[in-house]
Amino acid sequence: MRAALDELARVGYARLRVDEVAIRADVNKTSVYRRWPTKAALATAAIRAIGWGEAMPDTGHVRSDLVEMMRHALAIASTPDGRAIFRLLTTEGADPEVDAIMRDLKADLCARRAELVTRASSRGELPIGTDARLVVEAIVTPLMTRVFRDGEDVDDATVQRLVDIVLTGVIHGGGRLVA
Amino acid sequence: MRAALDELARVGYARLRVDEVAIRADVNKTSVYRRWPTKAALATAAIRAIGWGEAMPDTGHVRSDLVEMMRHALAIASTPDGRAIFRLLTTEGADPEVDAIMRDLKADLCARRAELVTRASSRGELPIGTDARLVVEAIVTPLMTRVFRDGEDVDDATVQRLVDIVLTGVIHGGGRLVA
Numbered sequence A, B: 001m002r003a004a005l006d007e008l009a010r011v012g013y014a015r016l017r018v019d020e021v022a023i024r025a026d027v028n029k030t031s032v033y034r035r036w037p038t039k040a041a042l043a044t045a046a047i048r049a050i051g052w053g054e055a056m057p058d059t060g061h062v063r064s065d066l067v068e069m070m071r072h073a074l075a076i077a078s079t080p081d082g083r084a085i086f087r088l089l090t091t092e093g094a095d096p097e098v099d100a101i102m103r104d105l106k107a108d109l110c111a112r113r114a115e116l117v118t119r120a121s122s123r124g125e126l127p128i129g130t131d132a133r134l135v136v137e138a139i140v141t142p143l144m145t146r147v148f149r150d151g152e153d154v155d156d157a158t159v160q161r162l163v164d165i166v167l168t169g170v171i172h173g174g175g176r177l178v179a
Helices: A002-011 A018-025 A029-035 A039-052 A062-077 A080-092 A096-122 A132-148 A156-171 B002-011 B018-025 B029-035 B039-052 B062-077 B080-092 B096-122 B132-148 B156-171
Strands: none
Touching: A002 A018, A002 A039, A002 A080, A018 A029, A018 A039, A039 A062, A039 A080, A039 A096, A062 A080, A062 A096, A062 A132, A062 A156, A080 A096, A096 A132, A132 A156, A132 B132, A132 B156, A156 B132, A156 B156, B002 B018, B002 B039, B002 B080, B018 B029, B018 B039, B039 B062, B039 B080, B039 B096, B062 B080, B062 B096, B062 B132, B062 B156, B080 B096, B096 B132, B132 B156
């Protein structure tokens, strides 16, 4: 994974070669192909390995779950690996294979994040019928856009402020899927 | 502007030539240079001309202002010109000149959108000290990301749901810059 990430950062996806990754990792290339049969599978595994594949927080409270989730996402984004993945997206995001990889990763991540909200609905913290995907996107997208597109830092006060706006809004009746 | 947009869509920014725009528009290239002294100025004016430079709504109510603003942004995004500009961003977003143009456009747009929120605070609709930029980004970024990055349609119910979540949250005390 380390070798694959380093190669991705160095040459990008189009010029990534599994052979080079094997040499860098000092393993036989057939053992790489055995676990990751395609270049796309290898790149996906490497990107997941920087932390976006990890388990979501489960503190018992939706506010701290969402704050923790966001802190974790921001922490990864500010690492050299996180920045390298973003560079990959801006320079090769139009490549259909890169686009497909990033869509799959994003879909998986969004589903696991939405679970935090759905779980809060089932334990009565949030109204039943809350639009979980929209709640997650309203928190994640603005802050990740500041970091990645605008190159800004996002401080913890801003994370908490946005989580508060969105949760307060949902608790007071905004954002029901069925009116 | 029409000729500049068509050329931008056809060849992108790096290969955009003011001469070609002048030929396409059937005007003398010195008259193009007189109004837009650089290629960047021409591209900026052309992108603004698709509608993102227009005046913001001023209905007297923040909810309808924000819903109208968002409908307008989504309507532009779904035009061929809007999609062409997004393609430009994904294929040439890493070009420093394209990046600078898009940052300037975005900064201008964000400032004018934040005005809607600041105005609502001054007329007592929203608490004083509301984080206007964060409120705008919490509404605009998730929905524009769905359209541009995920290639999805955003229906009017979703626009209203998100505006409701965010405004309800702010009105009930979330999102104050000073606690």
